Structure formats: structure tokens, C-alpha cells
Amino acid sequence: MFYFKKLMTAVILPPTGPLLLVGLGLLLAMQYRWRRRGFLLAAAGSLGLLALSTPLVAFHLTRIVSDTQVLDPTQLRSAQAIVIPSCGVRRNAIEYGTDVPSGMSMDRIRYGASLARRSALPVLITGGRVYGAGRAEADVMREVLERDFRIPVRWVEEASRNTYENAVFSASVLKEAGISRVVVVTHAVDARRVRREFEATGLQVTVAPTMIPGGGKADHWVQHMPSASALQGSTLALYEILGNLATTLGLGGG
Numbered sequence: 001m002f003y004f005k006k007l008m009t010a011v012i013l014p015p016t017g018p019l020l021l022v023g024l025g026l027l028l029a030m031q032y033r034w035r036r037r038g039f040l041l042a043a044a045g046s047l048g049l050l051a052l053s054t055p056l057v058a059f060h061l062t063r064i065v066s067d068t069q070v071l072d073p074t075q076l077r078s079a080q081a082i083v084i085p086s087c088g089v090r091r092n093a094i095e096y097g098t099d100v101p102s103g104m105s106m107d108r109i110r111y112g113a114s115l116a117r118r119s120a121l122p123v124l125i126t127g128g129r130v131y132g133a134g135r136a137e138a139d140v141m142r143e144v145l146e147r148d149f150r151i152p153v154r155w156v157e158e159a160s161r162n163t164y165e166n167a168v169f170s171a172s173v174l175k176e177a178g179i180s181r182v183v184v185v186t187h188a189v190d191a192r193r194v195r196r197e198f199e200a201t202g203l204q205v206t207v208a209p210t211m212i213p214g215g216g217k218a219d220h221w222v223q224h225m226p227s228a229s230a231l232q233g234s235t236l237a238l239y240e241i242l243g244n245l246a247t248t249l250g251l252g253g254g
Helices: 001-010 016-029 032-054 054-063 073-078 103-119 137-148 163-176 188-199 228-248
Strands: 081-085 090-092 098-099 122-126 156-157 181-187 204-210
Touching: 001 016, 016 032, 032 228, 054 188, 054 228, 073 103, 073 181, 081 103, 081 163, 090 137, 090 204, 098 103, 098 137, 103 137, 103 181, 103 204, 122 137, 122 163, 137 156, 137 163, 156 163, 163 188, 181 188, 188 204, 188 228
Parallel strands: 081 122, 081 181, 122 156, 181 204
Antiparallel strands: 090 098
16 A cells, blocks of 8 residues: 555656646547547646746645744743654765765754754654665664764654654654653645644644745746746645645545
């Protein structure tokens, strides 16, 4: 079921989803009786992919799904621990000679380190081997957090493969240590789903979102042109929409 959900997500989300619409439309257009409908379907896929690649659409999709509430520093006083879920690694990074956290994992490490330094709360990092190979993502993040940020990590949870498992396995570790109130560091775009997954385990959760979308202003009109980074932003937002839907339906999120 885990790999089936990963496959379906890859098929539905951009760029594969819109491109499949284009391909299906062109196949239909080869049949005379379906030509018009086929071209319309291909056009819809093309225009959809183009729209999702624009910064304006990416920004608004991200704003819709994100938790944009900045953490109030006073909320740290009532917490007992900081939890940092992983968000991917770069395998065999040539310049480092080892696995390193992905850019999104580094966002969380950086903000988590800031909160840990400010509060002196113990830190738990959660994240395993999503596809069963290499070092656990949490172990890679622990190494960077301790070596580069000088923040000690109390617990490392290395079995989880998605947000649902991050929450369940982390809760097991924390409850055994007598901890029930946590601050979870995550991206604004997936903060709502993270909160739901962790609260479902019985923990009292305060979400600390990072990379909160701003006002959407650009320095130059060229920045409003379609781009790969905008498409990635739209894809992340659509992923969260699907993830929230799956969580609502009791399918364990993503």
C-alpha cells in the first residue's frame, strides 16, 4: 500500500499528470470521431502545466494550503521537546563524500536549531529509509545538527517513511520518556497535516512552520515567468491537498 500510494502520487501530480492528459488527448485526436475532444484534452493538459509553472499560481496554491502563523516564542515555555521530521536527503553527495540533508531538510534543521538554542529543549529527529536503502534520514540530519549547529540530539527515530509514521513512531519514543507536549518543526505548506497526524497520537502539538510564504512580490517582472521552481511549489501544494484528503479519509496521509 505504501509504494502504491507513492506511485499514484507520482502519476497524478505534475509534471506526469498533465503530460498524461496531453498524451491521452493526442491519442484520441488520432481518431476522427474523437479529434476535437482529444485536442481539447491535450490543450487542457498543456495549459494546466503552464499555469502550474507560473509563480503567481504557485504562490496562491501555497498560501491556500499553508499554515502562515509564525510561532510565538512564548509557546516554547510550555513544550517539553522539539521534534524535527526529515524531508529527504541527497544520496552520495559528491562534494561531501556522504549523504547530506536535502534543501528542505536543511530548512527544518536551521529553524529547529534556532528554537533549540533559544529554549534549551531536547530534540528528537524522525525519519527512516523511505525506499529501504542507505542511511536513515534522521541519522543524516542528526550528524549535521550536532556537527554544524552544535545542537545535541536526544532521540533519533529511524523507522518512519512518511508523516503518519513520523508521528506514530515519535509519539511512542516521547511517551516512553514521559513527554506529551511538543513543538514540531515543519514547512508551512505541510504544517496543517503534520499537526493533525501528531495530534492524532495523543500529543499536545505546537507547530513551528518555516518557509512561510510572504507577500508574493517580485523584484522584476521576469520573475513572474514560468519556471521549474514555481512548478515545484505548485506540486508541493497539490501534494498537501492530496495528503490532507488522505488524512481525512483515514488513509494515513503521506
